Every structure is written in C-alpha cells, then in structure tokens.
Amino acid sequence: MSIDWAALGQVFGISLAVTVGMVGVFTLGIVGTSRKAAPEQGGTAAAVPGGAVGGSSLARTGAYACFAVCAAVVAYGIYLIVA
Secondary structure (H helix, E strand, O other): OOOOHHHHHHHHHHHHHHHHHHHHHHHHHHHHHHOOOOOOOOOOOOOOOOOOOOHHHHHHHHHHHHHHHHHHHHHHHHHHHHO
8 A cells, every 4th residue: 555645745735725714714704794883973882993884784795705605615525525
C-alpha cells in the first residue's frame, strides 16, 4: 500500500482554506444580523459604529447573502459525498 502524499497535502490545504473561509463568511453573517438600526432622532440609544439610517437593511441583506453562500458550500459538499 502506498500513500500519495502530494494528493493528501492538497486535500488538507484546500480543506483548511475552505474551512477558514467559511468560518469567516459565517462570522460576517452573524455580525450583519446583529447590527441594529441607528435611531432617527438623537434619543438615548447608544451610537452604532458606522450606523447610518438604512445601514441596517444593507447589513442584513449582506448577512443573508453570507448565509446563502454557506448553505451553497454545504450543499455542494453533500453533493460531492453522495455523487
């Protein structure tokens, strides 16, 4: 029995890169959904960093896109396992 170490190294490297990338994308999704809308009036609410009016909907849309990318990668992985 012989082991193709080059192929094993490629699989390890690609798996590591995809894992780190997906954790980053999922983290961006979590951050995007945790943003709160900035108050329109200067009330007692705490200021949100970079929080312009309407920024929350853009952040939420980006977060949903991040979650869609994560779901697509998981679906592709399941497809590769089953096929």
